[in-house]
Amino acid sequence: MLTNAGKYAIRAVIYLAIHSSADKKLGAKTIANALEIPQAFLAQLLRTLTVDKLISSSKGPGGGFFLDDDDRKNTLWQVIVSIDGEHRFQECFLGLSKCDDAHPCPVHHMVSPFKKEMLFNFQERTIAQLIDEIKDNGTVVSLKMSH
Amino acid sequence: MLTNAGKYAIRAVIYLAIHSSADKKLGAKTIANALEIPQAFLAQLLRTLTVDKLISSSKGPGGGFFLDDDDRKNTLWQVIVSIDGEHRFQECFLGLSKCDDAHPCPVHHMVSPFKKEMLFNFQERTIAQLIDEIKDNGTVVSLKMSH
DNA sequence: TGTTTATTATGACAAAAATCATGTTGTGGT
DNA sequence: ACCACAACATGATTTTTGTCATAATAAACA
Incomplete structure (x- = not known):
């Protein structure tokens, strides 16, 4: 459904x-340490x-990476497409190249x-919006591999 | 979500x-040809x-492979577990080792x-049951890679 | 203008998944 | 008893994915 790279990118x-913000930029190393993912690999994704x-x-x-106001108007879907490509997420559950309502695979429905x-x-x-929801929700979300 | 092997197995x-039935057994080669999957690989899964x-x-x-009445009482979930293991299907969307309602990842909800x-x-x-549903549904399901 | 900091770019390397190849064993028919 | 057939078992190979290392480039500041 998602490749490792895609998961890292989303996180x-x-x-x-x-x-982060426009006047609080973060280096790839900082992010990699915080998320417990390999630096060099993350750098490529960034x-x-x-x-x-x-x-x-x-x-x-x-310097470093950050999200400005415009960036925050994008969606996670765009991130997924950027890293994993559009197809990966949408592909048929059984891997058939053609699988839709007209020609469904056995588990399509x-x-x-x-x-x-x-x-x-x-x-x-x-x-x-996503960040707002998370804050509203109250429960502390985790981004690290384990805790 | 599912490995290639798992997809092949389900199909x-x-x-x-x-x-197939008890008196209509199918060889691995026959199945592989019908589904357009590599024979040797499928043979292992079978x-x-x-x-x-x-x-x-x-x-x-x-001789060959077939499903008797008892086999048909099993579920696809058992097939998934047999080939891919239980964890694969259930793992966190972002790959976190601990992700549940109490400690959710950012997209958990x-x-x-x-x-x-x-x-x-x-x-x-x-x-x-699944086969019955498919037959009732009327639309012809596809199992081949492409068509 | 030179030095520091951090991104950019490239390619080599490792691990895992998927695929393929070979020989062996059991079973039914003649 | 022999032969043909198909599952069984094992291991090698290929391909993909993920990871790492290193050098190049750009920007800021003294």
């Missing part, structure tokens, strides 16, 4: 959404996200409704 | 459910399923309800 973006304009970055001393709902969730909600 | 079991008593087999001429529902579907329905 990193959410971490940035919570902890670069890709930067190229796709889903996160912002600045070089030099005091068991799986399809939930996938659509989930996809919708990722596409509609902006990152800003 | 093979459903194929057997539709096309063997595993046989060991776990989810499908039946008999050696020698006229967006994903968890659907996963639970889907899991329930796979655990409750027997293979026999």
Whole structure:
């Protein structure tokens, strides 16, 4: 459903959404340590996200990655597409290349409704909204691998 | 969510459910051709399923794999567990080792309800029931990779 | 203008998943 | 008893994915 890279990217973006701003930039190393994921690998993902304009970055001393207001209007779906590609998330549960309501795989009707709902969730909600929901919810979300 | 092996296994079991019986056994080669899956790889999966008593087999001429009445009382969930293991299906969407309602990952509330529902579907329905539903539904399900 | 800090870029490396190849054993028919 | 057939068992190979290391480039500040 999601590759490791995609999972890392989502966690990193959410971490940035919570902890960074235009005047509080974070280095790849900082983020990697906080999330307990390999630095160099994360750096590549952050670069890709930067190229796709889903996160912002600045070089030099005091530089780093961050999310500005515009970035926060994007969705996690865009992050997924940027790293894993569009197909990965939507592909047939059994891996068939053609699987839709007209030509369903044997479990299509068991799986399809939930996938659509989930996809919708990722596409509609902006990152800003997601953070708000999390804060409203009260329960402390975890981003680290284990705790 | 599911490994390639798991997807193959499910398709093979459903194929057997539709096309095989105690006096109509099918060789691994036949199934592999029908589903457009690599033979040798499928053969291993079928063997595993046989060991776990989810499908039946008999050696020698006229032998092959098939589903008897007892086999049809099993669920696809058992097939998944047999091939991919229990954890694969249930793991956290973002890969966190601990992710539950008490300690949720940032997208837990967006994903968890659907996963639970889907899991329930796979655990409750027997293979026999699934086949019945498919037949009732009318639309011809596809099992081949492409068509 | 040079030094520091941090991103960018590239390629090598490791691990895991998926695939393939080979020989062995058991079973039924002749 | 022999032969043909198909499952069984094991291990090697390939491919993909993920990880790591290192050098290059850009920006800020003294």
